[in-house]
Amino acid sequence: MESLLSITSMPYLYLAFMALVIWLAMYFARKPFHRSMTSMGRIIYNGMRLAAASVKLAEKRLAARNKEVLLNAGLETAERKVEREFDRISVAVQRDLEGYPQVQRKLTEDLLKIEEDYTKAAEIPQALPDWVKVIDAIANIKPSGDRMVINMLEDIHNTLIDQHKIALERHRRDVAERHTLLSRMLPFWRGVQKTLGNVEKTITNLSQRSKIIDRYMSDYEKILIQSDLAERQLSSSSLTQFFISGIVLAIAVVGAIVNFNLVAMPMSEIMGGNSYIGPFRWADVAGMLVVCSEIVLGFYVMDTLRITHLFSRIESMEDSKRHAAFWVLFGCLLLVAGFESSLALIRDRMVADIEALRQSLAGVEPDKSAISSIPKIGQMIMGFILPFILSFMAVPFESFVSSSRTVIGILSVWSLRALAFILRLLGNIGFYATRLLINIYDLVAFAPLWIEGFIMQRMALSKGNSSSVTSTEEENLDVSSLMENRSQNKEVAA
Amino acid sequence: MKVRSPLVIVFCLVVLIGCTKSADHSKGVYMLLDTSGTYSGELKKAQGIINYLLGTLQPGDALAVGRIDTGSFSEKDIVAKVKFDARPSVANQQKRAFHKMIDEFMGSVAGSNYTDISGGILQAIEYLNETGAGQKYILIFSDLQEELAKGHIRDVPFQLTGFKVLALNVTKLREDIRDPKIYLERCEQWRQKTESGGGKWDRINDLDRLEDIFAPRF
Known part of the structure; x- marks a missing residue:
């Protein structure tokens, strides 16, 4: 600067002259500068917005792909779980119900034996014969003193006592046999009870498995309809x-x-x-x-x-x-x-x-x-x-590889989202930076602008109402530029 | 594609075989022992260093111990030499045998009248070049005071490219104590001789520093 000033003997005059030249240059170059800065701002803004939209689209595609992969993996896992439960049911059915005919035969045999024993046990022991009552009545006749009658009655009495003993023994034997038959039924009852208990256990197990399958199927359906809950x-x-x-x-x-x-x-x-x-x-x-x-x-x-x-x-x-x-x-x-x-x-x-x-x-x-x-x-x-x-090591490795696909996908989506945000931010910064430059330009070139304003005001006063048409045109121009600025602001806000 | 695949495999194999070099990683160590009258009392320390080297060197490395006497440029002055086998168990047996030979030498060593260090270095260069070791070390266990017998000429320049010369336990003589400049000049002279031959020079009086140089590779 000093070297520039030293080329003349009147540096302050030179300085003032230079300032005047610069102001004039800036005044005449104001509109082209404004236009170029506005264009540059728009280029930056639109370029960044376009790039951000592209990144956003890529993010959406990646997110959709991630969801697809995740749901497919979920479907596969659910299918595998259902398949495994069916395998277990198959094993249980093979193990427990495959021998069902044998179980049924055993049950039938046991029931037949029980029925047979029950029938036998149902037979009532033979009662004492009816003629015993007649003999008993004769035996109870008081002795009349005749020796022959006494002997006869004594014989009848003894016979009756013997018959009574025999009948009693037979009755006891019959009752004992009945009790034996009834006690023989007990293990068969227990066997039947055990067999039925096993069948009940198997059925309960199958019922539980079917509930698990229901749950898995419900999950499967959720995944199949691609619900957000399933994805989360x-x-x-x-x-x-x-x-x-x-x-x-x-x-x-x-x-x-x-x-x-x-x-x-x-x-x-x-x-x-x-x-x-x-x-x-x-x-x-x-x-x-x-x-x-x-x-x-x-x-x-x-x-x-x-x-x-x-x-x-x-x-x-x-x-x-x-x-x-x-x-x-x-x-x-x-x-x-x-x-x-x-x-x-x-x-x-x-x-x-x-x-x-x-x-x-x-x-x-x-x-x-x-x-x-x-x-x-x-x-x-x-x-x-x-x-x-x-x-x-294969087990955690497989799990790591399959889950890392999801994790990498999520991270990629996040980074794309962040990139889109940064691009939009840069676009806005570029747009407002050019606006700021325009304002700074006008601030530097304030002197000619002020003079221009002053002259315009005077001219407007002198022309009066005759120039209303011109002023309306100018106002229209101002309004159009204002509208343009507003639309730009709206775009930035969007 | 079908034709190219075997070619790629062959190329990879050639590269792999080309990379398979043991010489670059193996060490060759030649230790010169000064047996002159003024220094023979220090030989006990030398035995400790040799034992340390035996414990440190790996299969495939080479070790030789030579004597500095009146005419050291001779195979007869090599006290013991060995190139360790690739198998560690065999190498251990070789180390035991080497240790025994050094023990016997230490018990029977006689002091020499002259000190031909240069001849010893030339002999060491010759031996180590023959071993083909990747890293070559010459350890000089001496006070570096060379005294040549009449008629012995040692003005041959050393060819020490790729060599590292280590002067160990360089003791101070009476004249050195009186005037340390003599000691420093002597050391400097050997350094210049080594470096002018393309080798690297180092002087180690604290023998613990050897561990930094010969530390195992693993």
Whole structure:
């Protein structure tokens, strides 16, 4: 600035001249500047709005797709649950009701026996004969003193007593037989009661299962009609699954690292400790391969058991082939576990050897009393068990993968929503920034504008009413510009 | 596509095999022991360092111990040398045998009249280049006071590119105590000789620092 002022001997005059020139330039360039700024504001605003609308559309599509995926997954799960309940019912029916004809036969037999016994028990014991009363009357005649009559009556009396005894014994025997028949009925009654109890239990079980199926079917229907409640429930369930399976998977990864450390050292005895692939030792790579193969075998085993459904090819396999594949894979897993257990033994020996070497180098006699076989056995057991534990990694892995689809989808929707908001915000900021620039421009060029206003006022006064037509046109122009501004404001607010 | 897939697999295998280099990761260590009269009393410490190296070096590494005497540029001055087997159990056996040899040497070592350090370094360079080790170390266990016998010429420049030369336990002589400049000049002279040959120089009097250099790779 100083250099500019120094080119003339009258710097203040030069400064005033320059200001005048700038003001004039700004005055004449005012309308083009206003138009260009307004256009720029509109470009920014419309561009950002368009981009935001596009992002919003993408968000809607993604949300719809997420919903579709979520509901499909929910449908699949519900179908699987219903299928499992039907399987259970099938098993229960096969187990309990398959033998129903036998149960019915047994019941019929028991009832027949009960009926037979009941019929037998219903027979009334034979009563004393009627002639006994006649003899009894004769026997009760008072003796008249005739010896023959006395003898006869005594004989009748004795006969009657004998007959009475016989009849009484027979009656007792008959009653005892009846009681025996009745007591024999008791186990049959109990048998019938037990059989009917079992049938009742089975029926109750089936009834409960049918209620569970009803509940699942109700859920299924909710998903099928794509209700918001079902979507929210499924979404919440997916998030829970994601976090739980993530934690379990992290623990499983720690287990895999422990397993790797158990395997890597003895692998150097097999693979050699000085060969490298890139920055990694072959022994370490081989150790990692063993651990990975255990995990992969576990995945296959879980799939053949239909605990997980990672591979569609295994899922669609015939049952006989699937069983065969399971036993082959299980055998492989068993072999790997045995191999790892033996590696654990080698590791223990190597560690002991290294320790002995270090002690001998340090000139210390190795302490043999401290040697114990417990760590060796512990390592071997750990080496054998860890592959089986790692095989269960498939369950949380499947859950994590399936739920992560939902979680990633939700996060993507959120980020798209945020992006749309930012774009709209930027559009508004751009629009109002250009308005601000226009106002600042007018503020800088206040002097010529003020003069213009002053002159216009004077001219208006001198022309009076004759210029009413012109002023109306100007007013119309002002009104149109005002309307334009209002419409812009409305758009921004929208 | 069907034709390309095997080609890609073959290419990957070639790359993998190409990457399989053990030499770049293996260490070669040559330790020079000064057996001159003024320094032979320090050899007990050297034995400790050798034991440390035996405990630290891994399968595939190489270790040699050479003597500095009147004419050190000779295979006869290599006291013991070994290239450890790839299998750790065999390497441990080799370490035991090496330890035994060093023990025997320490019991029977006789002091020499002259100190041919340069000859020893030349011998070490020759040995380590033959091992093909990726990281080469020459450990000089000496006071760095070279005394050559008459007729011995050692004006051959060292070719020490890729080598690291470590001067261990550089003790101060009587003259050094009187004038430390002599000691510093002597060390500086060896540093210049090493670095002019393309090698890296370091002086370690605190032997615990060795752990930073030879720490295990895992």
